[in-house]
Amino acid sequence: MDALIYTIMSGAERALKAQQVHANNLANLETAGFRADLELATSSQVQGYGYDARHMSQLQADTLTLREGVVRETGRELDVAIGGKGLLAVQYGEGEAYTRAGGLDIDAEGALSVNGRPVMGDGGPIVLPEYTRLSIAQDGTVSVLTPGQTEMQVIDRLKLVSAEAGGLTKNVAGLLVPRNGGELPADETVRVRGGYLEGSNVSAVEEMVATMSLNRDFEIQMRLYKSADSMAETGNRLVRE
Template sequence: MDALIYTAMSGAERALHAQQVRANNLANADTAGFRADLELSMAETVQGYGYDARHMGRLRADTVSNRQGTLKQSDRDLDVAVIGDGYLAVQWGDGEAYTRAGALNVEADGTLTSNGRAVMGEGGPIVLPQYSQISIGEDGTISVLAPGQTLMQPLERLKLVRPDPAQVSKNEAGLIVVRGQQALPADPTVRVRSGFLEGSNVSAVEEMVATMALNRDFEMQMKLYKAADSMADTGNRLIRE
């Protein structure tokens, strides 16, 4: 009966971890640019001699939903929403990571940031000069109007990338990274919409339904565990008698 116990207990553990994933998604239902985490389960054979008949359920929560979030108009010049499945590049450590959070800000030294992280241009972190007006084009080109001038001048272009959706995951800061690859090249086909922000792509209804299903899965696994324990106890009594 121990083979069934492996399956039941690992299945219950998977359900608990999956509930944590769903709870985190619900907590970020109103976070601009948030990408929902997906939880996938897989069977894994227990390693070791004599354990071929024993299997465990494993949770993989390193997949990200690629569904587009709802666009909300903000009419703020520094707000941008990425259209489609592209991402903004931001500085992360010695390299870069990617995000859909398009509420950009300008720091005191002129650095353009997203959630406190420097936004990358095609030539590195973007630093803006003094300006009286700013605009961001559909292709990510940033144009500014210098004090005393009458014409907008293109300054830099946002680094926009389009990774393979199947190869992206999140790092410890919740930023998007590509498995096994440090940085992506800029993709000139990615477009942004200025004056808009993308909301979270989390569906509260879907997450609640999934949570209820996971609760039922956990209860079923615990019943299987009790059944396995009862059968093992019965077998032990038969041996003793």
């Protein structure tokens, strides 16, 4: 009977933790560039002599989906929507991390950033000179019109990379990083749309349906727990008699 208890209790714990994953997705429904997290349950055998028939459910919540979110026009010159499976490189510690968030900002020193993190270009973090006009081309080239000039001047190019969802995970800051560590090479085929911004790729309907399904799973686990307790009590009574 204890073999069933392992499955029931680990399954109930998995349902509760999976609800947290979907709750976090829903909380970021309006977060620009947010990539929805996925949850996957796997079975694992309990280690130790005599435990061969005992299995537990384990939650894996380090995967995500890179499907595109809704793109809307903003008209803001510092907004870019990244196409396909492309990602924008930003500085993270001594290395890089990646994001789909395209709402760029510029500080008093002219440094480009996303949510406070420096945006990477061909030669490192991008810093712009004083300008009166700015444009970002489809290939990520950043050009500005400086005071007193009549022609746009190329300053740098956004570092754009591409990757498959299975090769990425999220770090503690919520940024995308390769599972094997290191940095991704620039991909010149990635294109961006200036003046547009991509929203979250979270589907509210899918998240709500998944949450309701998990609620039913948890209720079933609790019924099984009561049944297991009843069967154990019946077995103990038969032994006593």
